[in-house]
Amino acid sequence: MSAKCDCGGVCTLVFPCSGGADVGALSDSIARKMSKDQKAKMFCLAGIGAHIPGMIESAKSAKNIISIDGCPVMCAKKTLEHAGFTPESYSLKDFGFEKGKTDVSNINLDEIISKILEREK
Numbered sequence: 001m002s003a004k005c006d007c008g009g010v011c012t013l014v015f016p017c018s019g020g021a022d023v024g025a026l027s028d029s030i031a032r033k034m035s036k037d038q039k040a041k042m043f044c045l046a047g048i049g050a051h052i053p054g055m056i057e058s059a060k061s062a063k064n065i066i067s068i069d070g071c072p073v074m075c076a077k078k079t080l081e082h083a084g085f086t087p088e089s090y091s092l093k094d095f096g097f098e099k100g101k102t103d104v105s106n107i108n109l110d111e112i113i114s115k116i117l118e119r120e121k
Helices: 022-036 045-051 053-060 075-082 106-120
Strands: 012-016 064-069 090-091
Touching: 012 022, 012 045, 012 106, 022 106, 045 053, 045 075, 064 075, 064 106, 075 090, 090 106
Parallel strands: 012 064, 064 090
Antiparallel strands: none
């Protein structure tokens, strides 16, 4: 998976729910690392939730949309669905991470990114 399509456009957008807890920070860090490593482009979830027309149109041009939620409330997924998108959705809870008990470390980042990329193939 690559952030860029052959045509030069963005193929995969990733939307984390940054939340207010440790798992939100981890979700945000995952999306930032995926973007930095050009595995996806991090995009603004708040802009989608606010129904900013230019952001909605940009997201519509993506080949893939990924949501990453820190907790089972699934705010990123629900925000995207409310705007009419059907994201590939990931919850850190499904990877064994729990709110209030999660270390935002490079080991955790690499582990989760590896699992997401494997599922996205």
